[in-house]
Amino acid sequence: xxxxLTRQQAFDRILAAKxxxxxxxxELPFQEKILIVLQMQKLSRQLKQAKPSS
Amino acid sequence: xxxxxxxxxxxxVFQRLNELESAxxxxxxxxGGAFAFIYYAEPFExxxxxxxxxxxxxxxxxxxAPIYEYLRNLGYSAENEQILIEGVPVQILPAxxxxxxxxxxxxxxxxxxxxxxxxxxxxxxxxxxxxxNRAKDRMKILHLQETATTPLDxxxxxxxxxxxxxxxxxxxxxxxxxx
Numbered sequence: 037x038x039x040x041l042t043r044q045q046a047f048d049r050i051l052a053a054k055x056x057x058x059x060x061x062x063e064l065p066f067q068e069k070i071l072i073v074l075q076m077q078k079l080s081r082q083l084k085q086a087k088p089s090s
Numbered sequence: 091x092x093x094x095x096x097x098x099x100x101x102x103v104f105q106r107l108n109e110l111e112s113a114x115x116x117x118x119x120x121x122g123g124a125f126a127f128i129y130y131a132e133p134f135e136x137x138x139x140x141x142x143x144x145x146x147x148x149x150x151x152x153x154x155a156p157i158y159e160y161l162r163n164l165g166y167s168a169e170n171e172q173i174l175i176e177g178v179p180v181q182i183l184p185a186x187x188x189x190x191x192x193x194x195x196x197x198x199x200x201x202x203x204x205x206x207x208x209x210x211x212x213x214x215x216x217x218x219x220x221x222x223n224r225a226k227d228r229m230k231i232l233h234l235q236e237t238a239t240t241p242l243d244x245x246x247x248x249x250x251x252x253x254x255x256x257x258x259x260x261x262x263x264x265x266x267x268x269x
Contacts, residue, residue: 062132062237067097067202069133070125074095074178076135 099176101203106161106175107141108205115157116182117144120197120208122190126215127230129200132237138172138181142194142210145184152184189214189221189254212238213247220256220263232267 041049061072110116121129123140145152158168161175172179185191193214200207210218212234219227235242251257 058132058237059239062130062239064133066129066200067100069128070100070139070178071095071097072133073125073128073136076133077137077179078094080135 095177097203100178101205103139103175103178103180104202104205104207106164106166107180107207110157110160110182111143113160114146115160117146118194118208119143119182120194120210122183122193122210122215122218124230126210126212127219127234129209130212130215130238130240131234134233138179141180141182142185142190143182144191144194154182157182187221189217189250192250192253193218211246212240212242213250216242216247217250217254217256220251220259221254223259228263228267231263 061069064072107116107119111119119141120143121139122142123138124134124136125139128134128136147153154171158173161173162168166173166175168174172181174180185194193210194208196211196214197208198211200209216231216234219230248257248260251260
């Protein structure tokens with residue numbers, strides 16, 4: 037990403053990368069998807085348990 | 091605190107389900123619910139792995155107790171109708187109507203590691219979600235439409251929906267969600 041981009045171009049590029057990433061995730065083997073879900077559950081639990089620092 | 095699951099332990103989850111089936115504690119089973127959507131699309135956060143199964147029973151009453159007992163004897167813990175197998179929260183649900191019965195019967199054969207398993211077809215997963223029709227069910231359908239690796243077989247879906255009297259509900263859903 038060395039070149040200068042307009043805001044719209046930068047936004048479009050990020051959006052395209054997100055779509056590609058979602059497609060990549062959708063194509064993962066089922067076992068890996070289950071592991072991802074379990075990681076999400078773990079993260080979610082940690083966030084719910086988090087206390088404000090101040 | 092549950093031990094973190096690994097690819098190998100996930101394979102064991104399905105071996106255990108196959109053992110339940112072989113032992114006659116459950117009949118034919120298939121993965122449904124959110125994980126059926128996840129199979130065909132991008133993963134998203136959800137709770138349990140829902141396993142829909144036929145139950146051997148003489149009448150209308152069924153008992154999940156033998157299943158829990160079998161799994162408890164293997165060292166797994168059960169709480170609130172959920173059982174933690176190899177760190178994976180699993181819920182075993184009896185088939186409660188003709189649509190789910192059909193979804194189990196026509197489920198797709200898959201292999202997880204070396205363990206055979208069955209999963210609802212994408213079209214049956216959508217039909218079952220549409221039948222429940224809660225906001226989260228509708229979101230799962232939209233998510234599938236957006237990220238599925240292969241598009242839904244519309245003819246197959248409409249045939250299921252027609253058979254189970256939900257074609258109008260589907261048309262309305264499509265109308266409301268058309269971008």
